Amino acid sequence: MLVEGIKSRPVYGGFAIDPFARRHIFALEGEGALALLDQKPALTATMLNRSEVLYVAAGPKGLDHDLALAALKPDRFWQGPTIETLLFRLRGSLSAATMSTRLYISGREGFIGQCMQVATDMGMDFSSIPTEHRGSLARRVQCVHCKGITDDVRTSPFKCSHCGLNLLVRDHYSRRLGAFQGVNVDAEEPGTAPQAEELFA
Amino acid sequence: MSGGLAIAVRVSRIDTVAANIKRFRLVRHDGEPLPVFSAGAHVIVTMDDDGHRRRNPYSLMSAPHDTSGYDISVLRVAESRGGSAFLHEKLREGDALTISHPVNLFHADKRGRKHILLAGGIGITPFLAMMAEFDRANVAFELHYAMRSREHGAYWQELVERYGAHRVKLYFSAENDVLPVASLLHNQPLGTHAYVCGPDRMTDFVLRTARECGWPKSNVHSERFLAPISGKAFDAELLRSGIVVRVGDHESILEAVEAAGIDAPYMCRGGACGQCETAVVACNGVLAHHDVYLSEEEKASGRKVMICVSRFDGTKLSLDL
Numbered sequence: 041m042l043v044e045g046i047k048s049r050p051v052y053g054g055f056a057i058d059p060f061a062r063r064h065i066f067a068l069e070g071e072g073a074l075a076l077l078d079q080k081p082a083l084t085a086t087m088l089n090r091s092e093v094l095y096v097a098a099g100p101k102g103l104d105h106d107l108a109l110a111a112l113k114p115d116r117f118w119q120g121p122t123i124e125t126l127l128f129r130l131r132g133s134l135s136a137a138t139m140s141t142r143l144y145i146s147g148r149e150g151f152i153g154q155c156m157q158v159a160t161d162m163g164m165d166f167s168s169i170p171t172e173h174r175g176s177l178a179r180r181v182q183c184v185h186c187k188g189i190t191d192d193v194r195t196s197p198f199k200c201s202h203c204g205l206n207l208l209v210r211d212h213y214s215r216r217l218g219a220f221q222g223v224n225v226d227a228e229e230p231g232t233a234p235q236a237e238e239l240f241a
Numbered sequence: 242m243s244g245g246l247a248i249a250v251r252v253s254r255i256d257t258v259a260a261n262i263k264r265f266r267l268v269r270h271d272g273e274p275l276p277v278f279s280a281g282a283h284v285i286v287t288m289d290d291d292g293h294r295r296r297n298p299y300s301l302m303s304a305p306h307d308t309s310g311y312d313i314s315v316l317r318v319a320e321s322r323g324g325s326a327f328l329h330e331k332l333r334e335g336d337a338l339t340i341s342h343p344v345n346l347f348h349a350d351k352r353g354r355k356h357i358l359l360a361g362g363i364g365i366t367p368f369l370a371m372m373a374e375f376d377r378a379n380v381a382f383e384l385h386y387a388m389r390s391r392e393h394g395a396y397w398q399e400l401v402e403r404y405g406a407h408r409v410k411l412y413f414s415a416e417n418d419v420l421p422v423a424s425l426l427h428n429q430p431l432g433t434h435a436y437v438c439g440p441d442r443m444t445d446f447v448l449r450t451a452r453e454c455g456w457p458k459s460n461v462h463s464e465r466f467l468a469p470i471s472g473k474a475f476d477a478e479l480l481r482s483g484i485v486v487r488v489g490d491h492e493s494i495l496e497a498v499e500a501a502g503i504d505a506p507y508m509c510r511g512g513a514c515g516q517c518e519t520a521v522v523a524c525n526g527v528l529a530h531h532d533v534y535l536s537e538e539e540k541a542s543g544r545k546v547m548i549c550v551s552r553f554d555g556t557k558l559s560l561d562l
């Protein structure tokens with residue numbers, strides 16, 4: 041069950057390498073690696089010499105693309121164990137970046153949202169950042185009641201991992217949090233929540 | 242009403258601030274405060290030039306929080322069709338004018354960390370208001386101001402005094418100074434925004450250089466002081482009104498339509514806001530699009546025209562107006 045027709049849902053336009061950028065930073069998660077690998081014709085030696093690739097594999101289910109990425113021989117290739125470490129590294133790279141730096145983000149929605157948050161925090165305009173959704177459709181959801189965030193939500197409704205309420209996943213997306221909104225469905229009569237449906241596999 | 246609600250004002254003071262540039266202070270006729278505006282905004286000034294109505298946009302240069310009056314600065318254009326000539330040569334202190342409510346198509350991006358302002362000549366006007374706002378909010382900015390000469394440039398001395406030489410850089414072409422656009426745009430930290438307002442050639446050059454320096458479009462802003470371009474006279478058929486108007490060689494379609502007593506929508510009268518967009522029903526000839534609003538594809542399709550600045554050359558033009 042999903043609340044549809046809400047306009048705040050982000051749009052992921054896909055990658056297009058900016059030929060004028062002096063520096064390219066790629067933040068990639070899991071299948072997001074393919075968004076870069078698929079750019080093959082645009083991946084010239086000059087372009088790769090100006091590129092920094094930050095990669096994190098996407099959990100046990102995700103395929104590993106680290107070897108393929110490293111084989112591109114970008115100026116810098118960095119692989120981290122978790123999204124948090126990648127975000128920390130991204131923040132570091134952006135703090136030294138100039139206006140000629142283009143950031144590209146690809147992976148699951150929650151990952152894109154979190155990188156976007158770091159980038160806008162560093163002063164980047166979200167419309168200048170190409171994004172491409174790859175991998176599972178699982179969502180990162182914030183419970184509007186306890187404010188706790190649950191990653192990798194595949195069904196709606198689902199049980200909030202913090203307060204245990206049954207939450208309906210809305211299409212309402214907060215750019216600031218990089219998360220969708222989850223609202224309790226059985227507030228009047230606990231236990232009457234509709235059957236959970238797998239919507240974001 | 243098109244152009245928004247009008248405000249009756251009186252010219253409380255006129256100063257000559259440089260060769261060919263005068264400043265006009267406008268206060269409300271009824272003595273009430275004027276609306277607060279956001280820096281970068283302009284108003285449409287309606288003038289009554291011996292029964293001939295003239296309307297031109299002018300940027301507000303006074304501090305946006307000062308509601309006691311608005312200041313505009315006007316360059317006397319050599320081949321004026323009348324607007325700037327009227328303001329310079331005929332208007333006197335105490336005279337009445339009508340202005341529209343402020344419209345802003347040249348906002349400062351509030352999320353910016355640092356703002357680089359590139360002004361050419363009279364293009365300084367919107368930046369005067371912006372700098373007052375940045376200074377008040379303690380936001381980092383730099384002004385790079387290109388002028389023909391010390392005599393032709395307005396306000397540069399006061400600006401250096403007020404904001405300091407570290408924030409205000411001057412370039413006089415008479416002294417062979419060149420505004421170093423590319424080196425300025427290189428190595429700016431993330432979150433910097435650049436703004437340009439000046440002659441078309443300067444604006445084009447800055448936009449192109451920013452692109453080549455790898456700047457994203459979202460961080461580069463421009464405003465052009467477009468005026469209706471003169472050309473050959475032509476007829477325009479207004480289908481909804483059921484009349485044909487003659488557009489004179491020194492007139493815009495919008496002006497001709499207004500002279501015929503038809504109230505067409507407008508906001509900037511400078512080809513930038515999109516308000517005057519009109520559907521073209523029939524066109525036997527060539528549309529000369531002078532606006533910066535329509536996309537190249539829309540211009541090529543020939544189905545829309547911005548009547549405040551664009552013209553037509555051909556045998557028949559029918560508009561949905």
Ligand SMILES: Cc1cc2nc3c(=O)[nH]c(=O)nc-3n(C[C@H](O)[C@H](O)[C@H](O)COP(=O)(O)OP(=O)(O)OC[C@H]3O[C@@H](n4cnc5c(N)ncnc54)[C@H](O)[C@@H]3O)c2cc1C
Nearest residue numbers: 297298299300315316321322324325366466467468471511
């Ligand atoms: C948003 C906006 C803000 C403005 N702010 C200011 C301001 O603060 N101060 C100021 O002085 N002016 C400003 N202008 C310009 C102003 O509105 C008038 O265009 C200007 O004062 C000239 O008016 P005019 O009636 O004297 O001459 P016009 O006859 O309207 O124009 C002068 C002559 O120059 C020609 N011409 C004009 N532009 C071009 C061009 N791009 N290419 C070729 N020929 C051209 C015209 O064909 C005409 O013959 C602004 C314009 C816009 C759109």
Ligand code: FES
Nearest residue numbers: 510513515517549
């Ligand atoms: S009135 Fe703004 S584009 Fe014509």
